[in-house]
Amino acid sequence: xxxxxxxxxxxxxxxxxxxxxxxxxxxxxxxxxxxxxxxxxxxxxxxxxxxxxxxxxxxxxxxxxxxxxxxxxxxxxxxxxxxxxxxxxxxxxxxxxxxxxxxxxxxxxxxxxxxxxxxxxxxxxxxxxxxxxxxxxxxxxxxxxxxxxxxxxxxxxxxxxxxxxxxxxxxxxxxxxxxxxxxxxxxxxxxxxxxxxxxxxxxxxxxxxxxxxxxxxxxxxxxxxxxxxxxxxxxxxxxxxxxxxxxxxxxxxxxxxxxxxxxxxxxxxxxxxxxxxxxxxxxxxxxxxxxxxxxxxxxxxxxxxxxxxxxxxxxxxxxxxxxxxxxxxxxxxxxxxxxxxxxxxxxxxxxxxxxxxxxxxxxxxxxxxxxxxxxxxxxxxxxxxxxxxxxxxxxxxxxxxxxxxxxxxxxxxxxxxxxxxxxxxxxxxxxxxxxxxxxxxxxxxxxxxxxxxxxxxxxxxxxxxxxxxx
Numbered sequence: 001x002x003x004x005x006x007x008x009x010x011x012x013x014x015x016x017x018x019x020x021x022x023x024x025x026x027x028x029x030x031x032x033x034x035x036x037x038x039x040x041x042x043x044x045x046x047x048x049x050x051x052x053x054x055x056x057x058x059x060x061x062x063x064x065x066x067x068x069x070x071x072x073x074x075x076x077x078x079x080x081x082x083x084x085x086x087x088x089x090x091x092x093x094x095x096x097x098x099x100x101x102x103x104x105x106x107x108x109x110x111x112x113x114x115x116x117x118x119x120x121x122x123x124x125x126x127x128x129x130x131x132x133x134x135x136x137x138x139x140x141x142x143x144x145x146x147x148x149x150x151x152x153x154x155x156x157x158x159x160x161x162x163x164x165x166x167x168x169x170x171x172x173x174x175x176x177x178x179x180x181x182x183x184x185x186x187x188x189x190x191x192x193x194x195x196x197x198x199x200x201x202x203x204x205x206x207x208x209x210x211x212x213x214x215x216x217x218x219x220x221x222x223x224x225x226x227x228x229x230x231x232x233x234x235x236x237x238x239x240x241x242x243x244x245x246x247x248x249x250x251x252x253x254x255x256x257x258x259x260x261x262x263x264x265x266x267x268x269x270x271x272x273x274x275x276x277x278x279x280x281x282x283x284x285x286x287x288x289x290x291x292x293x294x295x296x297x298x299x300x301x302x303x304x305x306x307x308x309x310x311x312x313x314x315x316x317x318x319x320x321x322x323x324x325x326x327x328x329x330x331x332x333x334x335x336x337x338x339x340x341x342x343x344x345x346x347x348x349x350x351x352x353x354x355x356x357x358x359x360x361x362x363x364x365x366x367x368x369x370x371x372x373x374x375x376x377x378x379x380x381x382x383x384x385x386x387x388x389x390x391x392x393x394x395x396x397x398x399x400x401x402x403x404x405x406x407x408x409x410x411x412x413x414x415x416x417x418x419x420x421x422x423x424x425x426x427x428x429x430x431x432x433x434x435x436x437x438x439x440x441x442x443x444x445x446x447x448x449x450x451x452x453x454x455x456x457x458x459x460x461x462x463x464x465x466x467x468x469x470x
Contacts, residue, residue, distance in 0.1 A: 012281025023281040026133040030300025040120040051172035057392030098339040104237035109295035167201035274298035359391035386426040395451040403446040407433035
């Protein structure tokens with residue numbers, strides 16, 4: 001029988017005229033929903049705590065785009081480490097791709113912050129204030145009387161307070177928790193730039209969770225579009241068992257006097273509860289759809305209905321299309337093995353780069369446009385230097401020494417200097433070497449960077465001189 005694909009021409013959040021149609025999902029309940037609550041609140045605790053936890057003096061997670069400073073799991077990444085940060089992001093993307101190829105869009109339903117905040121925070125508050133699906137639909141159609149105005153004002157106020165709280169957490173990820181505390185201490189007038197950013201973030205979150213909602217997953221999120229090229233018949237998804245649900249005669253309303261095992265009718269009793277409970281407004285019985293986030297609400301609701309009518313659970317479950325149609329067990333395909341191999345290689349390279357990464361990075365470069373200078377029997381070159389301290393402690397007595405050549409290093413303005421943790425120092429210096437010690441026009445110098453008596457790094461640079469005097 002040819003399958004009707006007309007449902008793919010429309011989405012559940014728009015009516016026939018193309019106007020926004022709000023979804024009023026039934027409050028989910030069941031085993032998977034309880035599991036999702038535990039996972040969601042655990043992840044929310046991590047999300048809230050991350051910017052305020054410090055490892056070795058470094059914020060656990062920070063994405064300071066303006067200053068190009070990033071922290072991942074306590075590892076600080078400066079602009080000089082941008083290639084490592086990019087590799088870390090690529091590794092995460094490949095992991096998500098592999099996870100999607102194997103387990104479908106489970107990330108969206110269980111881990112995505114958008115889903116967690118919407119389903120486990122905002123909608124749960126909405127159920128308390130507005131009631132379940134039926135009450136919400138009646139309230140939406142109700143005239144603007146005292147009851148409706150009161151509920152709307154209460155809900156929108158609570159949503160604004162939560163959006164403001166989320167914006168503070170998000171801002172802590174961007175500018176750092178220390179800067180956020182400083183803004184709270186000094187007030188919005190003295191920290192007007194950060195305060196304006198906070199208000200913008202609050203407005204964005206309020207708009208998303210009050211009005212835009214599930215359209216983020218359908219319209220704005222690129223991952224939802226990406227799943228179309230990642231999933232295949234062997235990927236595990238939240239799926240409707242159409243073989244069992246339809247059988248020879250298709251789905252039909254439940255009749256307790258009828259034996260479905262012999263009637264030829266499918267086990268689906270067409271109760272529409274899987275549609276009513278769906279936060280995306282889709283019918284899972286139509287098959288895999290772009291809008292589906294694998295939230296498992298339909299699984300719990302269908303299992304409850306099946307139990308109530310005496311039919312086996314699992315009409316909607318985690319399964320691949322091959323498992324449903326061909327009874328084929330899950331196997332790790334060549335495609336999955338390929339993604340796994342790429343992921344293992346990326347993790348290996350990333351781990352190696354992190355282990356070899358120095359806590360100090362020094363650049364010593366000859367001043368552009370400057371040649372050597374004669375100073376008696378010595379030849380002098382002028383250099384600029386920049387030292388980045390990525391460690392969690394200060395370097396209080398930084399100076400330079402020539403390691404293989406005899407000569408002197410003179411810093412402009414100071415012989416020694418300090419580089420604070422997560423800070424940077426730069427300046428100018430002169431290197432002088434006796435001309436008779438120079439054998440070529442370009443000599444490679446090794447310069448040691450010291451903090452007191454501790455050798456913290458070795459840097460190489462070129463020293464220009466006239467032709468050899470030997």
